[in-house]
Amino acid sequence: MSWLSTRTYYEQINKQVQARAGQRASAPMLIDSLDFSGLARLSTREEWDHAAEVLCTSARQLEAGGATAILIGANSMHKVYDRVAAAVSVPVIHIAECVAAKMAERGVAKAALIGTRNVMLESFYRQKLIARDIELLPPEMAFVDTLDRIIYDELLIGKVTRQAERELKTILTNLQQDGAQAVVLGCTELEMIVAVDANVLPIFDCTKIHAQAAVDWILGEG
Structure with a gap:
């Protein structure tokens, strides 16, 4: 929006x-x-x-x-x-039904969802992915707080920083170590700081x- x-x-x-x-x-x-x-x-x-x-x-x-x-x-x-x-x-x-269909098509069985606090914590988005038999990692509150801050305090006003890029890269690396096969960018602005086509994990860009x-x-x- x-x-x-x-x-x-x-x-x-x-x-x-x-x-x-x-x-x-x-x-x-x-x-x-x-x-x-x-x-x-x-x-x-x-x-x-x-x-x-x-x-x-x-x-x-x-x-x-x-x-x-x-x-x-x-x-x-x-x-x-x-x-x-x-x-x-x-x-x-x-949007989540489109993402879930694409992930199912690619055979993703276990993934992580990142976005704003309500997207990560509430069921209205997560349930669309789970309905396609995609197991989602439980949200880690430290990641939730970091992402919510970056999205609302920086990206939504057009602010892109190297620090935010580094924080996102660290989060994605940790999610890979936790067993995620892919990551869903559940925020339309996250593509501003995530290298969608060059990352440690396959990235499903919700906007695209x-x-x-x-x-x-x-x-x-x-």
Whole structure:
């Protein structure tokens, strides 16, 4: 939901459309760029109810504007996915279901999920992976605290530091030592500090996978 992840989605979807449909092709999209300042670090029921209302209103507006499928460009906001999906008649493509399908396709049996605190600790995201018989390492609170700080205090405001890159590399190395066969980037901004294609473990970049699902839909292959 940060403008940074919106930019990444826009770029990834268009690059994939161009690669598959031709150099002059681009993706027909409607984008509702929401103000993330009131939707960060939510914890109370009232805060999540407000987030659900904001996203449901946005989804209805997109459907009214002609959207034939909808993506929520934020992993954490999939906590209110069911309410958003119920608010519209068009499909809402679930990011964790896309990631889980890709991991199952690659034969991953044991993985680690990293992202914001609620993505790592709550069941709404994890259960989508477990439903595909993917065993998830239990979240380590030290990693949870570090990742939550990096995401909210740095990445969401566009701040990328060598220190954050080193901390992520240490976390990924530890996850490999703990037995993870792969790691899910359960935050759309984490690709800013993780070398997705050059790491100690296979990295499943949720944004790239979600964007691919959008392109499949756009090109009539989804």
